[in-house]
Amino acid sequence: MSAAVPSPPPGEFDLIARCFHRHRAPRPGVPLGPGDDCALLAPRPGMQLAVSTDMLVEGRHFLSTVAPEALGHKALAVNLSDLAACGATPLACTLAIAMPRGDADWLGRFADGLYALADRHGIALAGGDMTAGPLNLSLTVIGEVPTGQALLRHGARPGDTLWVSGRLGDARLALEGFRGTVRLPGEVFDRVRLAMERPEPRVALGQALRGVASAALDLSDGLLGDVRHLLARSAEALGRPQPLGLRLDADALPRSAELAAQPLALQRLCTLAGGDDYELAFTAPAGAEAAVREAAAQAGVSVTPVGRIEDETGLRCVDAAGRPVAADYLAFDHFRG
Amino acid sequence: MSAAVPSPPPGEFDLIARCFHRHRAPRPGVPLGPGDDCALLAPRPGMQLAVSTDMLVEGRHFLSTVAPEALGHKALAVNLSDLAACGATPLACTLAIAMPRGDADWLGRFADGLYALADRHGIALAGGDMTAGPLNLSLTVIGEVPTGQALLRHGARPGDTLWVSGRLGDARLALEGFRGTVRLPGEVFDRVRLAMERPEPRVALGQALRGVASAALDLSDGLLGDVRHLLARSAEALGRPQPLGLRLDADALPRSAELAAQPLALQRLCTLAGGDDYELAFTAPAGAEAAVREAAAQAGVSVTPVGRIEDETGLRCVDAAGRPVAADYLAFDHFRG
Numbered sequence: 129m130s131a132a133v134p135s136p137p138p139g140e141f142d143l144i145a146r147c148f149h150r151h152r153a154p155r156p157g158v159p160l161g162p163g164d165d166c167a168l169l170a171p172r173p174g175m176q177l178a179v180s181t182d183m184l185v186e187g188r189h190f191l192s193t194v195a196p197e198a199l200g201h202k203a204l205a206v207n208l209s210d211l212a213a214c215g216a217t218p219l220a221c222t223l224a225i226a227m228p229r230g231d232a233d234w235l236g237r238f239a240d241g242l243y244a245l246a247d248r249h250g251i252a253l254a255g256g257d258m259t260a261g262p263l264n265l266s267l268t269v270i271g272e273v274p275t276g277q278a279l280l281r282h283g284a285r286p287g288d289t290l291w292v293s294g295r296l297g298d299a300r301l302a303l304e305g306f307r308g309t310v311r312l313p314g315e316v317f318d319r320v321r322l323a324m325e326r327p328e329p330r331v332a333l334g335q336a337l338r339g340v341a342s343a344a345l346d347l348s349d350g351l352l353g354d355v356r357h358l359l360a361r362s363a364e365a366l367g368r369p370q371p372l373g374l375r376l377d378a379d380a381l382p383r384s385a386e387l388a389a390q391p392l393a394l395q396r397l398c399t400l401a402g403g404d405d406y407e408l409a410f411t412a413p414a415g416a417e418a419a420v421r422e423a424a425a426q427a428g429v430s431v432t433p434v435g436r437i438e439d440e441t442g443l444r445c446v447d448a449a450g451r452p453v454a455a456d457y458l459a460f461d462h463f464r465g
Numbered sequence: 466m467s468a469a470v471p472s473p474p475p476g477e478f479d480l481i482a483r484c485f486h487r488h489r490a491p492r493p494g495v496p497l498g499p500g501d502d503c504a505l506l507a508p509r510p511g512m513q514l515a516v517s518t519d520m521l522v523e524g525r526h527f528l529s530t531v532a533p534e535a536l537g538h539k540a541l542a543v544n545l546s547d548l549a550a551c552g553a554t555p556l557a558c559t560l561a562i563a564m565p566r567g568d569a570d571w572l573g574r575f576a577d578g579l580y581a582l583a584d585r586h587g588i589a590l591a592g593g594d595m596t597a598g599p600l601n602l603s604l605t606v607i608g609e610v611p612t613g614q615a616l617l618r619h620g621a622r623p624g625d626t627l628w629v630s631g632r633l634g635d636a637r638l639a640l641e642g643f644r645g646t647v648r649l650p651g652e653v654f655d656r657v658r659l660a661m662e663r664p665e666p667r668v669a670l671g672q673a674l675r676g677v678a679s680a681a682l683d684l685s686d687g688l689l690g691d692v693r694h695l696l697a698r699s700a701e702a703l704g705r706p707q708p709l710g711l712r713l714d715a716d717a718l719p720r721s722a723e724l725a726a727q728p729l730a731l732q733r734l735c736t737l738a739g740g741d742d743y744e745l746a747f748t749a750p751a752g753a754e755a756a757v758r759e760a761a762a763q764a765g766v767s768v769t770p771v772g773r774i775e776d777e778t779g780l781r782c783v784d785a786a787g788r789p790v791a792a793d794y795l796a797f798d799h800f801r802g
Contacts, residue, residue, distance in 0.1 A: 159513065160615070160617070163618075163698070164551070164617055164618050164682075164698075165517060165547040165548075165550035165551055165618065165681075165682055165683055166515035166516055166517040166547055166548060166550070166551040166553065166608070166615070167515070167516045167517070168513045168514065168515055168516075168551075168610070168615055169513060169514040169515075169516060170513050170514075170612065171508060171514065173510065176496065176505045176506060176507050177505065177506040177507075177508065177514065177607075178503035178504070178505055178506075179503055179504045179505075179506060179557070179559060179591060179592060179605075179607065180502060180503040180504070180559075180592060181559040181560070181561045181592060181593050181594050181603075181605060182561070182594050183561035183562070183563055183594045183595075183596050183598075183601070183603060185563050185596055185597070185598035185599075185601075186598075187598075188596060188597060188598060189596070210502040210503055211502075211503060213502035213503070214501070214502055214503040214505075216503065220516070222516060222517075222518040222605055223518070224518045224519070224520035224603045224605075225520070226520055226522050226601060254516060255516060255517060255518060256518050257518050257519050257520045257603075258520075259520055259522055259525060259526070260522070260525060261520075261522035261523075261524075261525060261599070261601065262522075262598070262599040262601070264520070264522075264563060264598065264599070264601045264603075266518075266520060266561040266594075266601075266603035268516075268518060268559055268561075268605040270514075270516065270607075271503070273505070275507065278497070278503070278505055280497070280501055281500075281501050281502065344502075345501075345502055346502055361500070361501075
């Protein structure tokens with residue numbers, strides 16, 4: 129008897145091949161793309177690899193109503209933002225996806241959004257996995273950085289200036305709009321929801337800041353919560369038992385005209401503890417201002433000095449006149465959030 | 466006013482630090498472990514990196530009653546099995562986990578199982594992510610393989626022998642025991658469920674087969690379904706429009722005494738299409754038998770010749786006497802399964 133080898137069922141493998149094999153051809157740095165047990169990467173000599181993983185869950189990291197293209201963009205963008213924070217050049221990513229049903233239309237549109245951003249950054253979707261289950265997207269990104277030049281969360285010193293890129297708080301303002309806690313005119317809502325749904329990872333800025341910034345991280349849980357890690361890790365590296373301190377100028381935090389038109393309390397919430405910003409926060413010696421501004425110009429991204437790292441542990445949040453600003457926001461936490 | 470920087474909430478970050486920071490110290494090949502935006506890997510000169518991602522969903526890839534230690538083992542094992550199939554040496558992994566509540570006891574036991582296997586393979590858990598959501602585990606493993614020496618799914622040629630490692634079918638027998646479609650005495654059930662819950666990735670065998678095997682993959686969806694990929698990819702690489710053919714000796718498929726004591730139809734199902742085996746299937750030229758056996762001895766793993774790659778497309782499944790065996794099983798598919 130000669131039975132035909134069963135043809136591929138119109139499920140998992142068919143969907144993967146249809147939606148996620150656009151980067152199968154070998155490319156520089158990625159000699160083997162998707163379709164085998166592993167992908168193969170060929171980092172250049174002298175390079176270390178930066179690796180980061182982020183998982184996005186429906187109803188937590190994105191609304192179920194989001195356009196699949198936007199979700200594909202955002203799933204990759206939040207991961208690239210981690211590479212940006214390290215000053216790495218993106219090389220490849222993998223995608224694991226669980227979804228209730230194999231919906232080829234939805235997946236194709238999701239893939240469109242993901243590949244558009246991947247192609248802009250010259251990065252291959254090199255492999256992954258697909259299964260049935262509650263909607264869940266887990267991406268791992270891999271980038272290259274010259275040995276010893278990665279930007280890290282530690283390295284800040286008392287006296288360093290704290291900078292942030294771009295503008296903060298629009299994503300949170302959009303979320304409050306979705307939640308109905310604030311009423312936004314249609315065109316305002318349309319502009320700020322772009323910040324929430326289409327964050328632009330600061331990859332070029334991260335690379336330009338190598339050798340300039342003393343420490344860096346990306347802002348995903350809100351400035352106050354995230355910068356805590358930088359203060360703690362930098363103190364650890366200096367052998368100090370307490371985190372470094374921060375004097376933060378709340379009025380200096382860069383914000384859009386749309387956010388600046390909101391009540392001050394909402395501006396404070398959105399800029400200090402908004403979450404989902406995907407901007408870089410980084411420190412540099414006070415004397416490095418010109419180098420920071422040059423790196424920013426090279427990357428085409430605005431940067432703003434917003435505070436100063438201090439010896440004395442604790443956060444001193446002030447307004448433009450130097451008056452204290454209450455800043456007792458808790459960092460976002462997925463098991464509290 | 467000098468407000469204290471908010472202390473870490475007893476949630477996400479606390480759980481990560483408590484359960485998943487055992488590999489924070491720098492180690493060879495992994496100069497920066499978890500705790501920053503990215504981990505840093507330093508592959509050795511002349512090495513390519515093999516990368517693979519697998520996602521495990523509760524109720525699909527594991528039963529909700531599984532011991533967390535066993536799940537930690539299995540989540541990493543199924544990923545290492547992909548590195549094994551490429552002949553790569555494991556270097557690091559990342560873990561993204563979604564769980565309904567931050568259960569420190571469960572997580573600690575899960576971590577125990579994962580780290581035990583990681584330590585046995587000298588691999589660092591270098592980073593990851595944690596969030597609230599339906600239980601989902603997504604791992605990415607990264608290994609090193611000398612440039613040009615990775616085992617791939619293509620490379621098989623007509624005349625090559627098909628080999629499998631270890632024994633097939635026990636994991637499926639255990640699953641049928643859980644499902645109640647077969648009654649297994651307690652001690653039999655205990656032995657075969659080890660195959661399901663504690664698969665041993667064939668990492669040493671994969672490495673020993675570099676330069677010996679012509680093609681390889683790991684068995685996760687069942688032999689017949691998986692080997693289809695090898696036949697199709699190898700034909701593609703030879704420029705053939707149809708998959709290569711396979712003559713498979715169903716009686717030669719290695720099985721445990723426990724499985725061999727079951728009705729023949731159940732043995733066939735479990736060995737031909739069982740799934741969850743995490744053994745290697747690989748091809749080698751007929752003249753390479755001694756080299757294959759030497760590699761297997763070196764790795765301390767049994768290997769068995771089970772068939773022959775043929776020019777004529779299609780599967781010809783026969784018994785020991787050469788009589789045809791019905792083998793019309795469909796490959797496991799997550800959107801059909």
